[in-house]
Amino acid sequence: MSGQNVTIIGLQWGDEGKGKVVDAVAGTCRYVVRYCGGANAGHTVIVGDEKYALHLIPSGILHSGVRNVIGNGVAFDPAVALEEIEGFRSRGVEVGDENLAISSAANVVMPWHKLADRLNEQRLGSGKIGTTARGIGPLYSDKAARTLAVRTGDLLDADVLTEKITRIAEVKNTIFSALYAHDEPINAEAVCGEYLDYGRRLAGMITDTGAVLRRAIAEGSRICFEGGQGSMLDIDHGTFPFVTSSPVTACGVPAGAGVPPKAVGCVVGIAKAYTSRVGAGPFPTEQDNETGNRLRERGHEYGTTTGRPRRCGWFDAVAVKYAAELSGVDELALMLLDVLSGFETICICTGYRLDGKDIGPFDSIPAAMGAAECVYEEMPGWDEDIAPAKEFSDLPANARAYVERIESLTGRPVGLISVGPERKQTILHNTQLKAPAQCNT
Ligand code: GDP
Ligand code: IMO
Ligand code: MG
Helix, strand or coil: CCCCCEEEEECCCCCCCHHHHHHHHHCCCCEEEECCCCCCCCEEEEECCEEEEECCCCCCCCCCCCEEEECCCCEECHHHHHHHHHHHHHCCCCCCCCCEEEECCCEECCHHHHHHHHHHHHHHHHHCCCCCCCCHHHHHHHHHHCCCCCEHHHHHCHHHHHHHHHHHHHHHHHHHHHHHCCCCCCCHHHHHHHHHHHHHHHHHHEECHHHHHHHHHHHCCCEEEECCCCHHHCCCCCCCCCCCCCCCCHHHHHHHHCCCHHHHCEEEEEEECCEEECCCCCCCCECCCHHHHHHHHHCCCECCCCCCECEEECEEHHHHHHHHHHHCCCEEEEECHHHHCCCCEEEEEEEEEECCEECCCCCCHHHHCCCCEEEEEEEECCCCCCCCCCCHHHCCHHHHHHHHHHHHHHCCCEEEEECCCCCCCEEECCCCCCCHHHHHC
């Protein structure tokens, strides 16, 4: 096992329970770092009676002594960040220069990104992606275009920001008018004032976070990299074009955080014991029926960011194995196992068939997903409420068999089993996380 650090990523279409696992691991780390996505993420952490929904602030924020970092790969929306920071402060959680750093090279979500996201989805009509409307796609497009981008560091320099916003607003006004017949011009002066104010309020936190992290690595501090979204939503390796616009797998960590690839460390892949997806796009194991409705209601499957009902279906071992191979996952965390209690039979997708032929392990899984037929294996369910289980041996035999079947189908040990949303509803199983020192080799 390489490295002492830990990288926590989603293996499905997001909302796998990454926030809960990052919170569980954060206490053993000095840094928790977001490296991809932006306020499209909604990570839930529950501590006792308190529930926190985090969009931009890393999920280590509830641990004193942890420095949280928003890396250069993040689509940074200062308005959302400040709202979240104020929300934490009003609940007695300290957030300041001591425990939050924001990359000066992170790209800033501007009002025209959110507007373009909305107008573009409207234009696509029934072919829309079903985005979170947080401006993510337009932001990363402008990042790639380079001359239309505003970086967090620019918020600290009135001259630079004014020049950029004035120039970019002119281009955007032309595009909005021509493409969408949207003729309300951007008030560049007002936007400048608003974003300079954000800059003033965040100034102490904006820094070269890559340099901070590389120093931390040199000093031997343990870092947790917190993924956003899920591998099947990855811009390159997901179900394109029904994906998000950043690299969200473990492969995205070095570029999005400004650290060497070796810093990725142990990779923990998070998967639900079934599958959910929000937005459009292929979903081979979807159950658009009573089973799906039951999973949605039992799992409270409504988006943390947008409140949309999530599409639900059975566990897809083909997709999870693909995602685990892509990121070099060392172990899985299997979440929401409690949601499956009460199903007489539980199905697992063990293979895809396309045009009557089996898809092989090295065929393109995302490309096949649109038309593939699922091969299912049925397993007997269990009736017991497993939410109070503390050890693997407390689980009913059929639940243990289900976990072990997932281990064998994906070729990965299940390190952690989650049986409820709370911190304490976590069973450590075949894990290295139990003894973080083991990752120190
Ligand atoms: P993330 O985006 O990957 O951090 O996941 P979300 O927070 O969007 O969605 C996961 C949801 O499942 C949240 O509401 C969590 O509180 C909840 N959750 C996490 N683990 C469990 C679990 O084991 N059982 C149940 N019932 N809920 C869980
Ligand atoms: P977390 O980190 C679930 C989905 C959207 C849409 C697609 C593109 O909470 O797991 P975008 O706004 O990124 O352009 O939308 O990606 N999506 C997510 N789905 N969880 C997320 O984040 C998501 N972030 C984006 O629903 O289908
Ligand atoms: Mg989420």
